[in-house]
Amino acid sequence: MEATRTLPIYTEERKENCIRRLKAAEGQLRGVQEMIEQQRQCLEVLTQLSAAQNALRQVSRIILRNYLENCATDAIRRSDPKVYDELMDAIFKFSH
Amino acid sequence: MEATRTLPIYTEERKENCIRRLKAAEGQLRGVQEMIEQQRQCLEVLTQLSAAQNALRQVSRIILRNYLENCATDAIRRSDPKVYDELMDAIFKFSH
Amino acid sequence: MEATRTLPIYTEERKENCIRRLKAAEGQLRGVQEMIEQQRQCLEVLTQLSAAQNALRQVSRIILRNYLENCATDAIRRSDPKVYDELMDAIFKFSH
Amino acid sequence: MEATRTLPIYTEERKENCIRRLKAAEGQLRGVQEMIEQQRQCLEVLTQLSAAQNALRQVSRIILRNYLENCATDAIRRSDPKVYDELMDAIFKFSH
Numbered sequence: 100m101e102a103t104r105t106l107p108i109y110t111e112e113r114k115e116n117c118i119r120r121l122k123a124a125e126g127q128l129r130g131v132q133e134m135i136e137q138q139r140q141c142l143e144v145l146t147q148l149s150a151a152q153n154a155l156r157q158v159s160r161i162i163l164r165n166y167l168e169n170c171a172t173d174a175i176r177r178s179d180p181k182v183y184d185e186l187m188d189a190i191f192k193f194s195h
Numbered sequence: 196m197e198a199t200r201t202l203p204i205y206t207e208e209r210k211e212n213c214i215r216r217l218k219a220a221e222g223q224l225r226g227v228q229e230m231i232e233q234q235r236q237c238l239e240v241l242t243q244l245s246a247a248q249n250a251l252r253q254v255s256r257i258i259l260r261n262y263l264e265n266c267a268t269d270a271i272r273r274s275d276p277k278v279y280d281e282l283m284d285a286i287f288k289f290s291h
Numbered sequence: 292m293e294a295t296r297t298l299p300i301y302t303e304e305r306k307e308n309c310i311r312r313l314k315a316a317e318g319q320l321r322g323v324q325e326m327i328e329q330q331r332q333c334l335e336v337l338t339q340l341s342a343a344q345n346a347l348r349q350v351s352r353i354i355l356r357n358y359l360e361n362c363a364t365d366a367i368r369r370s371d372p373k374v375y376d377e378l379m380d381a382i383f384k385f386s387h
Numbered sequence: 388m389e390a391t392r393t394l395p396i397y398t399e400e401r402k403e404n405c406i407r408r409l410k411a412a413e414g415q416l417r418g419v420q421e422m423i424e425q426q427r428q429c430l431e432v433l434t435q436l437s438a439a440q441n442a443l444r445q446v447s448r449i450i451l452r453n454y455l456e457n458c459a460t461d462a463i464r465r466s467d468p469k470v471y472d473e474l475m476d477a478i479f480k481f482s483h
Binding site: 107109118146170189 | 281
Binding site: 256259260263264267268271272279282283286289290 | 352355356359360363364367368375378379382385386
């Protein structure tokens with residue numbers, strides 16, 4: 100929404116938190132591929148997939164909170180009428 | 196549930212379908228990491244995360260169907276009473 | 292799927308369990324209407340709506356388990372090939 | 388969050404929209420009870436439950452948007468630090 104922002108959107112702490120979780124999810128997805136190659140039981144594969152999805156959900160939660168605290172807050176303060184459609188869109192993406 | 200199964204659980208076609216989608220999701224997760232490093236807008240990051248989650252959901256769907264057609268069907272035919280708890284557990288994992 | 296079934300699909304116990312929860316959800320929905328009429332805070336309304344949705348989710352869970360134990364089991368035992376599409380459809384409805 | 392608010396939280400239009408959908412959901416829940424009493428097939432019951440859940444989801448969506456446009460906007464403008472926990476809580480309730 101704003102090209103001229105100079106402050107970083109993500110703090111160092113949030114950035115590292117997200118990247119750590121994303122790397123863990125990547126590792127879990129490589130694990131799922133191996134499990135399928137090795138013909139491991141479906142329920143084990145589903146459990147591992149579910150763990151990766153939880154990790155991504157945590158990342159989405161952090162990014163969504165960041166969006167609320169930064170972009171959405173700025174837009175609400177300057178009374179940008181588009182912010183509510185954008186917010187609903189972000190929440191919809193998060194909840195699917 | 197069965198250690199002595201000789202037939203593969205996943206057909207070649209399903210295996211390849213899943214692995215292709217998992218590799219795509221892995222690529223999307225690497226993309227999300229770059230986007231966060233580059234301080235890209237939260238909504239773009241959420242969109243990319245949502246795409247990766249959809250890819251994983253598709254994989255879960257294929258594995259769940261495979262589970263129903265193979266493991267659950269075998270267990271139901273031999274009247275294994277544990278199959279229903281297992282099925283509900285699989286469905287619960289899928290739906291979260 | 293079967294018109295000639297003579298046994299009841301739902302046991303007395305499951306039937307009563309579902310109906311009790313459905314009546315509770317109905318009461319919660321009347322409560323939500325009053326809350327909106329009284330201009331009560333959005334978060335209170337969302338909390339009440341969320342309680343009603345949880346009640347319905349519990350009912351769906353009982354019906355889904357009943358479906359697995361009865362209809363799906365019968366269909367799998369008589370090797371009805373349509374059962375897997377039907378199962379995936381039921382699971383999809385449950386998970387949304 | 389604010390007890391002294393004089394403007395109504397819900398416009399007449401949104402109020403009527405929500406109440407119409409809630410009454411429809413109530414009717415669907417009475418329908419589900421009859422279907423279970425009549426021992427109707429599980430898949431039909433799940434379909435009807437799913438319709439009621441969609442109706443409630445639509446109501447939650449309207450209330451959530453109302454929350455964002457009114458309560459959350461006020462709180463963000465007066466820099467209430469509690470608003471972000473409240474927002475995440477509202478979104479979490481919506482997405483479950």
